[in-house]
Amino acid sequence: MAATILLVEDEPGIQELVKFNLAQGGHAVMCADSAEQAVGMVRDTLPDLVLLDWMLPGMSGIELAKKFRADTRMKHVPIIMLTARGDERDKVLGLETGADDYITKPFSPRELSARIKAVLRRRAPQMTEDKVEIRGLSLDPVSHRVTGDGTPVELGPTEFRLLHFMMTHPERVYSRAQLLDHVWGDHVFVEERTVDVHIRRLRLALEPTRHENLIDTVRGAGYRLSTQPA
Amino acid sequence: MAATILLVEDEPGIQELVKFNLAQGGHAVMCADSAEQAVGMVRDTLPDLVLLDWMLPGMSGIELAKKFRADTRMKHVPIIMLTARGDERDKVLGLETGADDYITKPFSPRELSARIKAVLRRRAPQMTEDKVEIRGLSLDPVSHRVTGDGTPVELGPTEFRLLHFMMTHPERVYSRAQLLDHVWGDHVFVEERTVDVHIRRLRLALEPTRHENLIDTVRGAGYRLSTQPA
DNA sequence: CAAGCTTATGACAAAACTGTGACAGCCGAT
DNA sequence: ATCGGCTGTCACAGTTTTGTCATAAGCTTG
Structure with a gap:
């Protein structure tokens, strides 16, 4: 649960307070007072999480967030925005920009x-290069091979x-939008319904090995790969 | 903005003072002079906020706070600690224990x-993604699964x-209007009676696992999810 | 016990979602 | 240039979910 966290905040008071609290929580904390400094530190140390103040001298928080999202290496670093209270517009902008969450001050x-905790947990199981196996269906990222109970799946x-994404994040419901983000890439312009079609194609492909109901439809929410047979 | 507040404080002088101030602010105030009394009152009336003096005869403030946090029903009640001036150690302990804020006397x-005001304002969005379990009925927001004593519920x-909302706010009566706000969203235009219908559907869905009387009807007031079997 | 309210129910029709099959555009291989 | 594999979109069909009603029950009060 301990993590390396970068705090980007120019007000010394708040910086100290947050730093103190994070340290209490067993996290390693780094601080940056400016956007420029922040970019360098993120690129350098790749923290587990960035706490980003909305208002910064020079570059604004939103621009900074965009910068992160544009860089391949920093793209996946979770960001929590710290915004002044109750500015709905900022909130929306922040989330659109790619913040994972936001907190309104004072918090x-x-x-x-x-x-x-929520953000770190959400990010938890990364897609790795390791083989995954669930319910007899195994997927090997390296050889790019999938077999259901031995017989190959095309x-x-x-x-x-x-399939790879869902197998590395089982028992968790993902909305079509989330799946688009994770599987297609954040920037693409694709209809959400496209996900449905691919889910169906996946199910069809899994049918020969009786794994067609590996993926559940969660009405009104999205899809979920279940570890337990229905 | 008016709220029900429980003040836990043994010094009569301070108690009176605070009580007066809160009343001025339009809040309903209850008082407890001891930890034991406080537990009972919180369990009983579920205040919107607890002002908790650090130094209490008998159980200390921190123990009391822990007690609150451990109980499903009281888990979400915000706590503000009242501490003697400048005792850093207490401050740390208090925040670790789960206080939402602290104020150093004199204030x-x-x-x-x-x-x-700050604490009450942020009380609302507390939908976490933690599993909830009450009376053998468990709900997991992440996997979007609900099971009653093991068997799945549709x-x-x-x-x-x-159900999620009510399970995260047990032992508390919500009017139809409040439920519409929290579950449907503030802006929707729906008849209040609609809530009745959904409560019924929920009860029907829970019937197979014998949890149909998990939700009580409070005549003239609304509904309540009870932790105690009838 | 009857009147006056407040809830519980069963039935519906509209609205919202998903599952499907078909299609046209791309692209690399032939 | 042609063929075949992939993809992203649609339009349509099949279901499920929902908001309301009208009506039957259930409580409270006098």
Whole structure:
């Protein structure tokens, strides 16, 4: 649960306070007072999480966030925005820009640590190069091979990435939008319904090995790869 | 903005003072002079906020706070600690324990009401993604699964949100209007009676696992999810 | 016990979602 | 240039979910 966190905040008071609280929570904290400094530190140390103040001298928080999202290496670093209270517009902008969450000041330490925990947990299982196996269906990212109980399964590139993602994040519901982000890439302009179609193609491809109901439809929410047979 | 506040404080002088100030702010105030009494009152009336003096005869403030956090029903009640001036150690302990904020004595009425306002303001969005379990009925927001004593329960999207909300706010009566706000969203135009129908559907869905009377009807007031079997 | 309210139910029709099959555009291989 | 594999979109069909009603029940009060 301990993580390396970069705090980007120019007000010394708040910086100290947050730093103190994070340290209490067992996290390693680095601080940056400016956007420029922040970019360098992120690129350099690749922290587990960035706490980003909305208002910064020079570059604004949103621009900074965009910068992160544009860089391949920093793209996946979770960002929590610290915004002044109740500015709905900022909130929306922030989330659109790619912040993972936001907290409005003033915030309680408890809230802060709760959000941090949530974000870190959400990011938890990274897609690795390791083989995954669930319910007899195994997928090997390296050889790019999928077999259901021994017999090979034919998949297209997108289907493969989709299955890979879902197998590395089982028992978790993902909305179509989230799946688009994770499997297609954040920037693409694709209809959400496209996900449905690919899910179906995936199911069809899995049918020969009886794994067609590996992926559940969660009405009104999205899809979920379940570890337990229905 | 008016709220029900429980003040836990043994010094009569301070108690009176704070009580007066809170009343001025339009809040309903209850008082407890001892930790034991406080536990009972919180469990009983579920205040919107607890002002907790650090130094109490008998159980210390920190123990009391822990007790609150451990109980499902009281888990979400915000706590503001009242500490003697400048005791850093207490401050740390208090925040670790789960206090939402702390105020060092002596404090001005203005500071007090400012803190209260801040805490109450952020009380609302507390939908976490933690699993909830009550009376053998468990709900997991992440996997979007609900099981009653092991066997799965089928719920529609609205029923799911409704149950989630009520399980995270047990032992508390919510009017139809409040439920509409929290579960449907503030802006929607829906008849209040609609809530009745969804409560019924929820009860029907829970019937197979014998959890149909998890939700009590409070005549003239609304509904309540009870932790105690009838 | 009857009147006056407040809830519980069963039935519906509209609205919202998903599952499907078909299609046209791309692109690399032939 | 042609063929075949992938993809992103649609339009349509099949279901599920939802908001309301009208009506039956259930409580409270006098």
